[in-house]
Amino acid sequence: MHTPLKLKTIHTLICSLLLLLSAAVQAQARPTVVTSIKPIHSLVSAVMQGVAEPHLLVEGAGSPHGYALKPSQANLLMDADLVFWVAPTLESFLAKPLQTLATKAEVVTLLASPGLRTHTKRNALHQHDEHEDENDHVGGLHDLDPHFWLDPINAHSLIAEISRILSTHDPINAAIYNANARRLQAELLRLTEEVRAILHSVQPQPYMVFHDAYQYFARRFQMPAVGVITLNPEVQPSIIEMQRAQQNVRGQGVVCVFVEPQFPPALVRMVREGSDARIRVLDPLGATLQPGSDLYFTLIRVMARAMRDCLNEKRLDPVGE
């Protein structure tokens, strides 16, 4: 005969055992997720909120166009179940390690995601092409401009895909991924409206950027750049590119030149020589921002405000006085 007390003890014991077991199953089921750059890490983090934190490879001010993998990161890739990256044309440093190290991982090339609005890579130094199609899918992945995340509507499309892939690897937490994804999508739509409002007062004026990373942002919000300083951000701009940029700034009446955090100050001075152009910084990778689920939103907001503040400054200048 069991006394009620004993029964209660056995019951408690069984319950705690079950709890332990399910915790073990959950811990085991949780996938090791690796992401390449901060904006992608931010979106994946936001979908995984309440479950786990994804790992980030390119931290600090590193540029994915020329990055070297650390030994600890090589180990991480070997353990990875899932890797989210943009494409071989952006994180070129990752192409080989993904093949040789991340052998047990599902590698998700986000540039190839369904529903993404992509644009082709541009080849001219200064191109102001208004007749190009909104959606150009000619050619393969290699011909696409990889900086798709700078269009928040693309981030919105991606969220569903990230959530779907996480859920297949980790069905136990699928409901959490799903709920996070829906909340995020609503926030991304609000962000898009917020940026429209920030840029509403901006008069179209010629501006230049460091490398051709901004056509997604520029097309979404209808404010195209008139030129870029360099076509290949993996190497420092050549003297010829610098001189061409300088001529461009003067010749096209460029009012703002947007460089990037890693751009050497000496080159900045050279670009604006002989002109009144203002030099400001845009940070398309969030190199100067703290990684995390909020980074993406901050990155887009800060970019919109930097553009507005620089382009609007001219209208306050005393003209003809």
Ligand SMILES: [Zn+2]
């Ligand atoms: Zn880039």
